[in-house]
Amino acid sequence: MSEPSPVSDPYAHMGIVKNPDGSLTRDPTRFPRVPATPDPSPVNTVVSKDITVNHSNSTWMRLYVPVTALNDSVSSKKLPLVVYYHGGGFVICSVDFKLFHDFCSRMARDLNAVVASPSYRLAPEHRLPAAYDDGVDALEWIRNSDDEWIKSHADLSNVFLMGTSAGGNLAYNVGLTSALADLSPLRICGLVLHHPFFGGEERCESEIRLANDQVFPPTAGDVCWELCLPVGANRDHEYSNLTVGDGPVNMEIIGRLGWKVMVNGGGGDPMIDRQRDVAKLMKEKGVDVVERFTDGDVHGAELRDPTKSETLFASIRNLISSSAP
Template sequence: MNHFQTEHKASNMSEPSPAFDPYAHIGIAKNPDGSITRDPTRFPYASAAPDPSPQNAVVSKDITVNHSNSTWMRLYVPTSKLNDSVSKLPLVVYYHGGGFVICSVDFKPFHDFCNLMARELNAVVASPSYRLAPEHRLPAAYDDGADALTFIGNSGDEWITSHADLSRTFLAGTSAGGNLAYNAGLRSSAVAGDLTPLRIRGLILHHPFYGGEERCESEIRHADDRVFPPSAGDVCWELCLPVGANRDHVYSNPTVGDGPEQMEMIGRLGWKVMMSGGGVDPMIDRQRDVAKLMKEKGVDVVERFTDGDVHGAELGDPAKSMTLFASIRSLIYS
């Protein structure tokens, strides 16, 4: 049973305490000066596995992206492709979740998810790190996400040059990573314009992290959710949005401001978008609203909403992951 399922199961046994602390729920402590301290023992970590073996269906390794920002990425390649530099594989750039405040590329559920993704999609997967808030508020993570794409396009790394078809690149992410994939894609296209040889073909938004000042119906309905309750989301937005911004900033609520214009740009670029959500995720209504507006703005959207699934349900649940990857595979190879 994964971390998300464990917490969700607890919600069925008891209602949250009136003294529910969203900071403790996230695994952080707020200091008097406004900084935070993260619990380093909250999640298990996994090392890269660069050595091919019959038991190892996917190899992985870590490479530095930007020394000055201390950003890096973990690359995953199916072991069977290591000796094949002729037929190249699609590239999936996957950004991890954590409310822009916690977690890392090497957090074990994200590592295992990427490992399985590379195997099941028969793809090269690159999982870039990004600077966390509140030390580095948005748009720092978006800048790092776009920086990683420029790095990949210019990289002389052997795994990338030999095995990745950069003309078939898909940006993906879970929770905050889904939000980041969307915004990094927009940033790269608007600022860099031509990313050749890298070409973005689509976005895979897995349970993307959205917010807004006024509670939507699903947030009211699942106010006591034990996985990612709206109050915990509020804390993350408070820590990661630009100082003085509220949750109706376009970073958290892509239906406001110039968000609709950005969606029109995605439509013009011809990107396919998969919007994947869980039926008991407090953010499900926001995800549906974003998908609906994207369609109205001319974006080719595939909706994948599953009944009864909590936020991030597929992380750590191989059976659910396999079903998700089957849907992603049909998108990538269509």
């Protein structure tokens, strides 16, 4: 008997096993992890270090700073701060996965920015809104931090929230919560939603067309939503489907703040139609939206391809310069 394909067995596709108590066993060998790189070197143009954020929730973040900023004793100019939330459907992955570490290092270098990549608690052990709460907690930590890298090099008046996949969903919801709070002197100027993870009960055309996608098939998305949404909620919950419930009203709040929101998507991603629909509705609600949709790219393509990430970072660089306080 042949093994089931990853598409027909979404748990195997994601390297997870559901335990009788409802928790997950995650395959520790599925993605390589790498330590932070605090020491500059000829091949290390960006330094990084790990910092605890919340002991009780076991959350932490990895900070990235270009070596040129550390060595620049003349200029007192601070750098934009990008707070980047990793992907993984809210159920897998970690800040220190090589995929995300390399991406954040390239981003800090190419944008000449400080990058902070916070961890967050995973579902189903910690269902939403736990991850959103941790995302906001990380901003509070940054706001009050005495860390020398943040104090000396991060411009807290020029902050952008960014995330890939579930991290894109998280960046949006953290932004929404932060919009209603006073985080001064930390000032959010915009959001970068990179292949954001959105859902809904009814299949959209791209989910039907790309049902057998080998990167992030709709069946895997279904499992992630089942594991991360509040118990009893379906995929039309507003955490998943931004076009229902209070979703449109929330977009108006972001629109009134004047934030720029970049929505990135790839034509080979089953969620591309949902991402386009969210961008369209945001525009209708007064949000200043920058659409960046590419033909054929699979879910999270820029994470794996440095040449694609270069063009993404060029677009983000333009967004940052056009949003400068």
